[in-house]
Amino acid sequence: MGLLSSRRSALGLSAAAVLCVAGHTHAQAVPRQAVVETSLGTFVIDLTPETAPNQVAYFTKVAQSGGYDGTTFHTMFKNGMVQGGDPLSKDPAKRAVYGTGGLNAVKAEARAPKIERGAVAAVLVQGQPDSAGAQFYVFLADQPSLADQLTVFGRVADGMDVLQKISETPLDATRHAVDRVEIKHMTIRDTPPEAFVDATPAQLASHRAVLDTSAGPITIEFLVDKAPETVRQFLRLSAAGVYNGMSFHRVVPGFVIQTGALSTRQSPLTDKQQALAHNLKPEFSDVKHVKGVVSMARGDAPDSATTSFFICTGASPVLDGQYTAFGRVVDGMAAVDAIEAAPRTGETPNERIELKAVRIE
DSSP states (O other): OOOOOSTTOOOOOOOOOOOOGGGOOOOOSSOEEEEEEETTEEEEEEEOTTTOHHHHHHHHHHHHTTTTTTOBEEEEETTTEEEEOOGGGGOGGGGGGTTSSSOSOBOOOOOOSOOOTTEEEEOOBTTBTTOBOSOEEEESSOOGGGTTTSOEEEEEEEOHHHHHHHHTOOBOTTSOBSSOOBEEEEEEEEOOOOTTTTOOHHHHHTOEEEEEETTEEEEEEEOTTTOHHHHHHHHHHHHTTTTTTEEEEEEETTTEEEEOOGGGOSSOOOHHHHHHOOOOOOOOOSOOOOTTEEEEOOOSSTTOOOSOEEEESSOOGGGTTTSOEEEEEEEOHHHHHHHHTSOEETTEESSOOEEEEEEEO
């Protein structure tokens, strides 16, 4: 994919030393994000002052003053890039000159050696390294041809699906978006702490999980003393909505009912959710796999558990010490029994048994 080569282009930033806006440096004590509410949904940018302090400072100033509110994403490449932030795009009557406004406000900063999926970069006029300002690109795919050409000042933390929809906006012959995709409001905030990452074992143990299934709710308490990191990961996955819209794909009476397989999810994971799904180190213990015990499913390798888990419906000593038991059912065993009794072919239920969501209490 090539970016615009007209006066709206942003290629050709020189390798200049980092300079300061208005002669001042800008320190940022805590990580910050931009929450971008658009007419097609919301996405979130992690700001990276370590790569471009002056661009972050200017972007933040414009956002906090409401400068981005009402602007549009005026051009895009499907599955590749969206461009926005031009203050002129607030006025539909100025459509012919979209892409020419809001520039020449920030001195040249370091160029990124890689432009990767999710990168947010300053728009520049070709051949004018000090032309950055309010306009920005968001990239939906890696762009190796743009290495060392753009200043990256952020990364998409959430909402790539929204940006995907924006990138699909049709263009006219002048490469302007036919439909207005507006930034309704942009908020700058401190980056929220990631759920459960720093929670103590006592804090983890204070939570329960409620599985909202089509057979009824199932409440699980956690065995934090036996599998603290598995509990932490299950809570993180649940809070991020990874389990929403899955099904119980395996039922073996007297043995287990199993869910959590990504292949059963009705919609694909977002980038943020996908980043959470990874193999877990085993936490095998002396917990007996009896009826009601909740344990992580895995393949042949002991460290191959990811998202799938099962609830025992009978005593299964063959599983003891071989699978990570991390919880037990404390309410809703009637729902477990109903799932176990569902008609099936082999181990596969004949009708879809929903895991609608996992709610943390």
